[in-house]
Amino acid sequence: MSDTPKHPVVAKDVCIRYKRGDFKQIGLKEYIMKRLTGNYKVEDFWADWNVSFSLDPGDMLGIIGTNGAGKSTLLKAVAGIMKPTKGFVRVHGNVSALLELGSGFDKDLTVKENTYLRGAMLGYTRAYMNEVYREIVDFAELKEFENYAFRQLSSGMKSRLAFAIASRVRPDVLILDEVLSVGDGRFRKKSEKKMREILDSGATTILVSHSLEQVGNLCNKVLWLHKGRQVDFTDDVKGICSRYRDFCEGNISIG
Amino acid sequence: MFRRIAKRLKRHQFLFEELVKRDFKKKYKATMLGMGWSLLSPLLTLFVLKIVFTQFFGRGAPHYTTYLFAGILVFGFFSESTKGGMTALVGNAGIFTKVNVPKYLFLMSKNVQTLLNFALTLCVFLVFCVIDRIDFSWRFLLLVYPIVMLTLFNLGLGLILSALYVFYRDMTYLWSVTMRLLMYGSAVFYKTDGFSPEMMLVFRCNPVYNYITFIRTIVIDNTVPEAWDFGLLALFAFLVFIIGGFLYKRLNTEFLYYV
Numbered sequence: 234m235s236d237t238p239k240h241p242v243v244a245k246d247v248c249i250r251y252k253r254g255d256f257k258q259i260g261l262k263e264y265i266m267k268r269l270t271g272n273y274k275v276e277d278f279w280a281d282w283n284v285s286f287s288l289d290p291g292d293m294l295g296i297i298g299t300n301g302a303g304k305s306t307l308l309k310a311v312a313g314i315m316k317p318t319k320g321f322v323r324v325h326g327n328v329s330a331l332l333e334l335g336s337g338f339d340k341d342l343t344v345k346e347n348t349y350l351r352g353a354m355l356g357y358t359r360a361y362m363n364e365v366y367r368e369i370v371d372f373a374e375l376k377e378f379e380n381y382a383f384r385q386l387s388s389g390m391k392s393r394l395a396f397a398i399a400s401r402v403r404p405d406v407l408i409l410d411e412v413l414s415v416g417d418g419r420f421r422k423k424s425e426k427k428m429r430e431i432l433d434s435g436a437t438t439i440l441v442s443h444s445l446e447q448v449g450n451l452c453n454k455v456l457w458l459h460k461g462r463q464v465d466f467t468d469d470v471k472g473i474c475s476r477y478r479d480f481c482e483g484n485i486s487i488g
Numbered sequence: 489m490f491r492r493i494a495k496r497l498k499r500h501q502f503l504f505e506e507l508v509k510r511d512f513k514k515k516y517k518a519t520m521l522g523m524g525w526s527l528l529s530p531l532l533t534l535f536v537l538k539i540v541f542t543q544f545f546g547r548g549a550p551h552y553t554t555y556l557f558a559g560i561l562v563f564g565f566f567s568e569s570t571k572g573g574m575t576a577l578v579g580n581a582g583i584f585t586k587v588n589v590p591k592y593l594f595l596m597s598k599n600v601q602t603l604l605n606f607a608l609t610l611c612v613f614l615v616f617c618v619i620d621r622i623d624f625s626w627r628f629l630l631l632v633y634p635i636v637m638l639t640l641f642n643l644g645l646g647l648i649l650s651a652l653y654v655f656y657r658d659m660t661y662l663w664s665v666t667m668r669l670l671m672y673g674s675a676v677f678y679k680t681d682g683f684s685p686e687m688m689l690v691f692r693c694n695p696v697y698n699y700i701t702f703i704r705t706i707v708i709d710n711t712v713p714e715a716w717d718f719g720l721l722a723l724f725a726f727l728v729f730i731i732g733g734f735l736y737k738r739l740n741t742e743f744l745y746y747v
Contacts, residue, residue, distance in 0.1 A: 252745040261658040313588035316741050330587065337582030341517050342510060350510060353503035354587050362502075 241406050241437040242288040242311060246320035249306050251280035279461050280306040283320070286456055286466045293432070294439045295452035295470075297477055302458040304441045308332065308408050311439060326405025326437075329355060333410065334395040340384040344375055344394065347383055351398045365401060372427075373397035374420070393420060400427045407436040411443070449474050459487055496590050503589065507580075507597035511572075515601060526605040527612055533560050537677050549679060551708050554620045558707060559676030561613050562700045565606040566642060567667055572598045573646025574653045574663060581747035591743065592736060595646045603639055610635075617707060627706050633718065634702045640725040641695060647732025651739055654746045670696050695724040 253276045267273035281303040288294055296304045309315040310322050312330035337354075338347045348369060352362040370376055373394040378386065386394075392415045415424055432438060432451065442448050448455060448470070455473045457464040464487055467473055479485045497504060516522040534557050542552065549555065576595040577584075584591050617624070653659040674696045680688065691697045698720050705713045 261656050261662075264656065314585065315744060328588075332586050334586075337586055339510060339514075341514055346506075346510065346513065350503075350506045353506040354583060354589075356587075357502070359502050359505075 239289070240287045240323075241290055241292075241325050242286075242294075242439070243323045244287070244307075244311070244320070245285050245323075247281055247284045247307065247310060247317045247322060248279055248319040249281040249303070249310055249315060250277055250318040251306060252277055279318075281310070281317075281458070282461045282463075284456075284458065284461075284463045285320075286454075286463075288437050288439075288454065290437055291435050292437050292454055293452045294437075294454045294456060295448035296439065296441045296456045296458060297443075297445070297448060297473075298458035298464075299481075301460065303461040304458055305332070305410060307458070308410055308439065308441060311406075312408050324406055327356070328406045328408065329402040329404035330408040331399045331402070331410065332408070334399055335388070335392045338383050338391060338395070341382060343382055344370070344379050344386070348394065348398060351395070352401075355399065355402060357401065369394075369397045369401070372400075372423075389416060392416065396424050396427075400424070400431060402431065403434055404436055407431065407438045409438065409440045411441060445474050445478060493590075493592075497593075497596075500589055500593060504593055504597060507594065508600045511598050511601040512604075523608070526608055530557075530560050530564050530609050531612065533564075541677055551620055551622065554617055554622055554708055555679075555704060556677055557613050557616055558704050559674065559700050561606075561609055562638065562703060563671060563674060563676055563696060564609065565602060565638065566696055566699070567671075568605065569599055569602040569639075569642035570645050570649060570663070570667075572602060573642065574649040574659060576646060577650040577654050577743060578747055585744060585747065591740065592647065595643065595650055599639065599643055599646060602642070606635075622707060623710055625710055627710060627712055630706050630712065631703060634699050634721055637721040637725040638699045640729055641699070641721075644725065644728030644730070644732040647736055648728060651732070651735045651743075654739075654743050670694060673697065674700055676700070692720070698724065 264273070284303075284307060286294070296307065298304055306315065308330065309332070310317050311324060312328055312332070313324070314330070337351075339350065342350065345366075348366060349359075349362055353359075370379060373390070373396070375386075375390060375394055378390065383391070396415045415421070440448070440452065452470055454466070454468045455470050456466045457473055457477060465473055465476075476485070480487060516525065521528065534553070537556055537560070538553060541556070573595050576598050577591060580594040583589065583594075649659060649663060673691065673694045675691065680691055683691070698717070702713050702717055702721060705711055705717070
């Protein structure tokens with residue numbers, strides 16, 4: 234990582250316009266009816282407004298904020314899935330975004346086929362997948378289910394597999410949307426240990442979490458968003474966490 | 489532009505291969521004959537149409553079987569590519585909302601699958617040509633041209649349809665009606681000899697008719713189509729491809745909100 238530039242992630246004045254309304258999955262008839270009756274509402278709103286931050290190599294950034302604060306949208310911009318409407322995000326090195334991993338499997342494919350497909354999605358090579366496939370299935374404890382169609386698995390099994398595949402990433406910049414551990418009891422322990430390994434690997438990490446405790450323990454920088462606006466970006470983790478707690482309990486309000 | 493696409497394809501090669509595999513597997517899942525169907529289903533169509541039109545309507549044109557098969561072959565390829573292509577974006581929303589991949593990857597993988605299917609059927613078609621005592625000549629090599637252009641045409645239409653389908657789910661119905669119209673207007677099972685020049689102009693406006701006729705001219709008439717025909721095929725292909733590419737570029741960041 235000697236050639237890692239000074240700031241692996243820089244976000245400058247990032248504004249992202251999001252669309253919301255009843256346009257989703259409507260048919261032509263409904264669209265025309267809504268247009269005629271003037272009921273067609275597409276609301277443009279700013280999911281993020283003037284968000285700026287920069288990270289040093291190895292930084293662990295926690296993003297906190299209530300629902301609808303624009304956290305996930307910001308993650309998608311860093312991952313390159315969305316483009317900022319204004320401002321920019323600059324990322325050096327390869328990025329892995331682990332977003333909503335439980336979904337997005339193909340229910341008709343087998344465990345094996347889905348594993349390879351997901352591996353390909355995460356940017357692994359075929360050679361690498363051939364090498365680690367056994368370990369992944371073993372880790373997910375799905376040895377006997379390899380040739381089962383995905384629809385036959387329980388949701389616990391699916392998230393275990395999702396985690397087992399995702400936990401192989403070793404990117405320069407890691408983006409996490411609440412996927413720190415899955416499963417129950419024993420598997421949770423196992424996955425937490427694995428997660429620690431990833432976090433200790435030195436990757437610059439951005440993490441969205443609703444657990445202040447987690448953020449307090451893991452992160453050395455915190456970004457607080459509220460309704461798309463940046464309340465604070467600081468390395469005073471303790472301070473911001475206690476302010477956020479006060480805010481959540483209604484003791485303070487923010488402008 | 490093509491160089492850049494090739495480079496990005498290279499980077500996503502593994503994903504692309506897995507997508508193609510998936511499209512194959514999904515196509516034949518839960519069917520006993522599997523791949524056999526891609527050979528059998530055009531043959532069955534051929535059989536039915538042949539019976540209907542020779543026994544009931546008494547069309548005894550020379551090489552009618554080859555004539556018919558050429559129509560079924562091309563139209564089947566066109567129909568499968570565009571129908572499958574339409575759902576390429578919506579069906580893969582789970583992937584492109586999670587990882588940053590070029591969105592045309594899904595359409596391309598679907599088209600690789602249909603193209604390979606088409607290649608299989610084409611082999612059967614050539615066998616039928618032998619049975620039907622068609623003279624093979626060097627002109628058969630020219631078949632590559634309409635196939636490449638048709639593939640490009642399918643891709644372009646797929647770009648347009650899949651983009652529209654994200655916004656309007658009615659597209660499936662509209663497209664199947666359009667497809668029926670195109671089918672009857674493509675002279676799959678009838679000859680166009682007796683039509684007026686005005687009517688021929690209408691036929692000429694139907695891209696699929698042109699692709700079918702081009703192939704028939706080479707195979708049955710054993711002649712090289714005119715320069716004008718070559719141009720027309722390319723015109724249709726590039727026209728839809730440019731429109732589709734423009735739509736994708738324009739809407740690239742919009743798709744996310746609608747799926």
